[in-house]
Amino acid sequence: MKILIVKLSSLGDVVHAMPAVQDIRLAFPQARIDWVVERGFAALVRRCKGVHRVVPCELRRWRKDLFSPQTRQAWQAFKTDLQEDEYDAVIDLQGLAKSALVSWLARLATSGKRYGLANQTDGSSFEAPARWVADVAITLPARIHAVTRGRQLCAQALGYKIPTLISFGLLAHTNKALPATKNIAFRTGLKGIVALVHGTSRADKQWPLAHWRELAQRLNAAGFGVALPHGGAAEEASAHQIALDLPHAQVWPLLTLDALTDTLGNCAGVIGVDSGLSHIAVALNLPHVQIYNFDTAWRTGPLAQWQTDGLPGMRTGTADALAARQCSVFAQPAPSVDAVWRAWLTVSAGAPTL
Numbered sequence: 001m002k003i004l005i006v007k008l009s010s011l012g013d014v015v016h017a018m019p020a021v022q023d024i025r026l027a028f029p030q031a032r033i034d035w036v037v038e039r040g041f042a043a044l045v046r047r048c049k050g051v052h053r054v055v056p057c058e059l060r061r062w063r064k065d066l067f068s069p070q071t072r073q074a075w076q077a078f079k080t081d082l083q084e085d086e087y088d089a090v091i092d093l094q095g096l097a098k099s100a101l102v103s104w105l106a107r108l109a110t111s112g113k114r115y116g117l118a119n120q121t122d123g124s125s126f127e128a129p130a131r132w133v134a135d136v137a138i139t140l141p142a143r144i145h146a147v148t149r150g151r152q153l154c155a156q157a158l159g160y161k162i163p164t165l166i167s168f169g170l171l172a173h174t175n176k177a178l179p180a181t182k183n184i185a186f187r188t189g190l191k192g193i194v195a196l197v198h199g200t201s202r203a204d205k206q207w208p209l210a211h212w213r214e215l216a217q218r219l220n221a222a223g224f225g226v227a228l229p230h231g232g233a234a235e236e237a238s239a240h241q242i243a244l245d246l247p248h249a250q251v252w253p254l255l256t257l258d259a260l261t262d263t264l265g266n267c268a269g270v271i272g273v274d275s276g277l278s279h280i281a282v283a284l285n286l287p288h289v290q291i292y293n294f295d296t297a298w299r300t301g302p303l304a305q306w307q308t309d310g311l312p313g314m315r316t317g318t319a320d321a322l323a324a325r326q327c328s329v330f331a332q333p334a335p336s337v338d339a340v341w342r343a344w345l346t347v348s349a350g351a352p353t354l
Contacts, residue, residue, distance in 0.1 A: 138157060
C-alpha cells in the first residue's frame with residue numbers, strides 16, 4: 001500500500017501530524033508513506049520514522065510571484081516530483097485550499113481514493129475545497145486536539161483502531177548537538193541544560209522578559225544551565241537580556257531546524273511558550289512545561305498519554321507517567337513564575353542527569 005500524507009505547514013502542525021504516521025506504521029507495517037510539506041520543514045519530516053519520501057513544495061513563496069518564469073519552472077518540477085508515484089490513499093490532514101490542490105494533483109492507483117476533512121474543528125482553519133476534492137470526506141468532532149485530529153482522520157480513512165499510546169517517531173541525533181551542550185555534568189558539574197523557548201511569532205503569546213529572567217535564575221540556583229535558542233535578531237536580543245550576568249546561561253547561535261532538533265534532544269528539558277520548538281520538545285519526549293496566555297492548551301498542549309514508539313523493542317508506559325513528565329500552564333494575563341516553577345519541579349523529578 002502506498003499512502004501520501006499532505007500536511008504542508010506550519011512547524012507545530014507538522015509535528016502534530018507525526019503520530020498519525022506512526023499509527024499507520026503499526027496498522028500496516030508494509031505500507032510506504034510519503035509526505036508533501038513546505039520545504040522549510042522538510043528536514044524535520046525526514047526525521048520522522050516511517051516516512052519513505054518527502055516531497056517538498058514552496059507554495060508560500062510561489063504565491064508571492066505566481067507568474068514569474070522561476071515560479072512556473074519550480075511549480076512544474078514540483079508536479080513532476082509529486083506525480084512520480086501513484087497512491088492507494090492520499091490523505092489531506094491540512095483541510096485548506098492549497099492542500100486540497102496538492103491532493104487533487106497527486107496520482108491515484110486504480111482503486112485509490114482521496115481523503116479529507118468534511119468540517120472545521122474548533123481553533124483550526126478549514127476551507128471548502130478540502131471537502132470538494134476528497135472522494136471521502138470525514139466528519140470529526142468539533143472539539144478535538146490537533147494530534148488527535150490527524151490520528152482520527154487517518155484511522156477512519158484506512159479503517160484501523162487508534163492505538164492507546166502515542167508515538168511521534170521524531171529522531172534527534174544528539175551526537176550532532178552543539179558542543180556546549182555535551183558532557184555538562186563532567187565539564188561543569190551542572191545537572192544539565194534547560195532550553196528556554198522564549199520566542200514566538202505572535203506577540204500575544206510571549207511571556208514577560210522579567211519572568212524569563214527570574215526563571216533562569218532559579219534554574220541556575222537549582223544546578224541547571226539555561227540555553228536560549230532564537231530565530232532572528234529580535235529574539236536574539238531578548239535572549240541576551242535574559243542571559244545577562246547569569247553564571248550558567250548560553251545564547252545559542254542561529255541554528256537550522258536540523259541542528260535545533262539535535263541540540264534540543266541533548267537537553268535535560270525545555271520550558272517554552274506555545275511554539276513550534278515547544279512542540280518538538282513534546283515529540284522528543286523531553287521533560288517540558290508549555291506556557292499559555294490563552295486557554296488553548298486543550299487543543300495544542302501536551303496530551304496526558306505516554307509517548308512511545310509503540311513498535312517492538314521500544315518502551316511503553318502509562319498516562320500518569322507522561323502527565324508527570326510534560327504539562328501546560330495557563331493563566332491570564334500570563335502564568336506566574338511560581339506556577340511555571342512548580343510545574344518544572346514536577347516534570348523534571350524523574351529527568352536523567354546529563
